[in-house]
Amino acid sequence: MTFQKYADLYIQLNEDEWKPSYLYKNKRILNNRFDEFQNMNIKDIHASDIKLWYKKITGVGNKSKRNYLSVLKGILDVALQDEVIEKNPMIHVKLPQYHAPRINPFSSDDVKRIIEGAQDFNFNFVYFLAMGLFTGMRTGEILALKRSEVDLENKIIHIRSTISRFGDVKPKTFGSSRDLPIIDTLYPYILKMFEKENDNYMMTTQYGLPYHDTHIFCNYWWKPLLKSLDIPYRRPYNMRHTFATNMLYRQLCTPVELSQYLGHSSTKMIYDVYVSYIQGHLNNFNTNISVYS
Numbered sequence: 001m002t003f004q005k006y007a008d009l010y011i012q013l014n015e016d017e018w019k020p021s022y023l024y025k026n027k028r029i030l031n032n033r034f035d036e037f038q039n040m041n042i043k044d045i046h047a048s049d050i051k052l053w054y055k056k057i058t059g060v061g062n063k064s065k066r067n068y069l070s071v072l073k074g075i076l077d078v079a080l081q082d083e084v085i086e087k088n089p090m091i092h093v094k095l096p097q098y099h100a101p102r103i104n105p106f107s108s109d110d111v112k113r114i115i116e117g118a119q120d121f122n123f124n125f126v127y128f129l130a131m132g133l134f135t136g137m138r139t140g141e142i143l144a145l146k147r148s149e150v151d152l153e154n155k156i157i158h159i160r161s162t163i164s165r166f167g168d169v170k171p172k173t174f175g176s177s178r179d180l181p182i183i184d185t186l187y188p189y190i191l192k193m194f195e196k197e198n199d200n201y202m203m204t205t206q207y208g209l210p211y212h213d214t215h216i217f218c219n220y221w222w223k224p225l226l227k228s229l230d231i232p233y234r235r236p237y238n239m240r241h242t243f244a245t246n247m248l249y250r251q252l253c254t255p256v257e258l259s260q261y262l263g264h265s266s267t268k269m270i271y272d273v274y275v276s277y278i279q280g281h282l283n284n285f286n287t288n289i290s291v292y293s
Contacts, residue, residue: 001084003037003045003075010075020166029071033057042079047092054093062096069095100273104234105242113229118221123192124203125221128214130189132239135180136247136262139236140164141171143211145202150190155182159263165212176263244274 007030015023036053037045050072057065073090080088106114111133118126131142135157144163151158157180162171171177182190193202201210211217214236226233244262247253248270255275259267 001042003040003042006042006079007075010078019169021164026071029068033068043085045089047089050089050093062098065096066098069093103241103273103277105238105245110231111242117225117229121221125217127189127193127203128217130186132236133243134183134186136240136243138162138240139214144168146200147202150202157182163210163212171263173265175265178263245277248274249278
């Protein structure tokens, strides 16, 4: 049985369970990264073959390399389950280390200037900023939010989907389906968006359709706004990082609560990214304290 046949089988067995974006990514990996193994008998693929193939990979970071090895392991696992191979050679291949890149959230002063500077822009953009900076929602979750998922009376946002070029789908993880409070600062922006009387989605294009990405926001409004304010460019997703670090820094929630708030499946991301960031920025630490009195 060739490697390619098991690669195809790997896709067939999982395609109904994977999100469209994850399926697309894995298909791209299969089509572009495994030519060396394609026609090999899967029994003949050894750990040394994988290590030599891995050494030839250039031009990508360790995160991508880990993804390639993960797909390769999955293919070989299918052969293992079929008892075509006695063991998966990937057990002898060490995954490269990957550390999440350091975040660079906006300062509180930056946030105030961004909100104030955006007031003369299209209100969809102003609403987009408010949702990102005052809820920490993922950009796809903001775009996918429906009017029926916003409870104005009880001030709650029900996050039940995310949107991308692959369509409106369930959120990233099980924990991503969650309820968020509408804080008082955010309430006026949501109320004004409701006045538009869109049919389904909270925010739509001029044609009444939902946005499927942040291209328009980024190129027409976000980049020009940051440039005009002389604020170094960061992608819109950075609003989520800004919200998270400020919630922790101002002790408005615990790391566990923030994990639930952001829709993470565990607190690992919170400690690895946000807590470590705060610990690395203690320049203003008050030394005039008594620890044990």
